[in-house]
Amino acid sequence: MLTAAVVAVPSVSHDERELADRVESRLAERAPGLALARVANNVIVRTELGRDRRVLLGGHLDTVPGNGNETPRFDGDVLHGLGSADMKGGLAVLLRLAEEISVGREPRVDCTLFFYESEEIADEFNGLRWVFGEQPELLAGDFAVLLEPTGGRVEAGCQGTLHVRAYFDGERAHSARPWQGSNAIHAAAEVLHRLAAHESDTVMVDGLPYRESLQVVRIEGGVANNVVPDSCTLVVNRRFAPLYSVDEARAQVQHLLAGADEIELLNASPAAPPNLDHPFVAEFVDTLGVDVEPKLGWTDVARFASRGVPAVNFGPGDPEVAHTANERVTRASLEQCYAALAQFLGVAA
Numbered sequence: 001m002l003t004a005a006v007v008a009v010p011s012v013s014h015d016e017r018e019l020a021d022r023v024e025s026r027l028a029e030r031a032p033g034l035a036l037a038r039v040a041n042n043v044i045v046r047t048e049l050g051r052d053r054r055v056l057l058g059g060h061l062d063t064v065p066g067n068g069n070e071t072p073r074f075d076g077d078v079l080h081g082l083g084s085a086d087m088k089g090g091l092a093v094l095l096r097l098a099e100e101i102s103v104g105r106e107p108r109v110d111c112t113l114f115f116y117e118s119e120e121i122a123d124e125f126n127g128l129r130w131v132f133g134e135q136p137e138l139l140a141g142d143f144a145v146l147l148e149p150t151g152g153r154v155e156a157g158c159q160g161t162l163h164v165r166a167y168f169d170g171e172r173a174h175s176a177r178p179w180q181g182s183n184a185i186h187a188a189a190e191v192l193h194r195l196a197a198h199e200s201d202t203v204m205v206d207g208l209p210y211r212e213s214l215q216v217v218r219i220e221g222g223v224a225n226n227v228v229p230d231s232c233t234l235v236v237n238r239r240f241a242p243l244y245s246v247d248e249a250r251a252q253v254q255h256l257l258a259g260a261d262e263i264e265l266l267n268a269s270p271a272a273p274p275n276l277d278h279p280f281v282a283e284f285v286d287t288l289g290v291d292v293e294p295k296l297g298w299t300d301v302a303r304f305a306s307r308g309v310p311a312v313n314f315g316p317g318d319p320e321v322a323h324t325a326n327e328r329v330t331r332a333s334l335e336q337c338y339a340a341l342a343q344f345l346g347v348a349a
Helices: 002-007 017-030 085-103 125-134 187-195 248-254 278-289 301-304 333-347
Strands: 035-039 042-046 054-060 074-077 077-079 110-116 141-148 154-156 160-169 201-207 209-210 213-221 231-240 262-269 292-294 311-313 329-330
Touching: 002 077, 002 085, 017 042, 017 085, 017 231, 035 125, 042 085, 042 125, 054 333, 085 110, 085 248, 085 329, 085 333, 110 125, 125 301, 141 187, 141 278, 154 301, 160 248, 187 213, 187 231, 187 248, 209 292, 213 329, 231 248, 278 333, 301 311, 329 333
Parallel strands: 054 110, 054 141, 141 311, 154 292
Antiparallel strands: 035 042, 042 110, 074 077, 077 329, 154 311, 160 231, 160 262, 201 209, 213 231
16 A cells, blocks of 8 residues: 555655655656655645646655554554554555546646645744745645545644743742742742633634633743742643634733733734635535534644645544544545546546
8 A cells, every 4th residue: 555655654854765765756656747846854746738827735754753653553444653644645646646636537627636734743843844945936825725634524724733832930039938038930820820720712704613722831930949939931832713813813812811010922823714715625615515614723724824825634534543643544435536636627537
């Protein structure tokens, strides 16, 4: 199985070169009719048929670190292995689509298929970010599909995400004489209680329920076991619905952090609207005839949306097994995804 061959090539983030080389070589050999480009460890192939619309389909080459699942194995028609769901099954579908398009099954639209590095880590390393920065024409298009695992459903839009650090000041003293100082960790208690009691909203956007979340994900403070701590910091992660901008989501978090001595925005990525009324999105959903759900989490659909390109997540595999020791993908899921995309592109046999 092609997916097993892709899974067998290690490609933890920052170590995608070998897989990028193999993808590039395979496309050069088996899809010679497509224009091929490479930017660092990002591989892009394009049709040049002069169609009036262009569809982009892509997936990331990298995986999270292994968890004893680095070697692919079969259990009947189920493939187990690191990245099998997230998202090397999707990469295999893309490779097969590229090869079918190249041998004469001309799509009804022009197509761009892209394979990119470093999606699973900080945005500064993201391959799409670099391609957009250096050769944006390679990713120009009218509609994008990210083959993230979605369990056979269309996941529309995505949540935005931001991280905020809150600082609490105190004054050091000997722990036997705490009245001579001020405990910064204790100073954070009221805010911690408020955050723990907070119930995030479920926000409806285009009829889809985006369940938000707000969590304290880090806490640091103290210098020694016999010293009253003079500083404490909390890091809060907010996942917000596409109803809100980054500034609005940040203001909501800052309100909950009232009482902190300083608040710092560490990073933020905007949400992507579902765009269900966009003609291309509506056509995609109607053609596939599958359920539509909100994407809980951030994906690169937001990167395209910020550039005016509507995008959705649709790919093989169960998103709930991604990043787990028991990550897996079924043959049926792969075949169904390929058939759906081939039908939408007009290259089905």
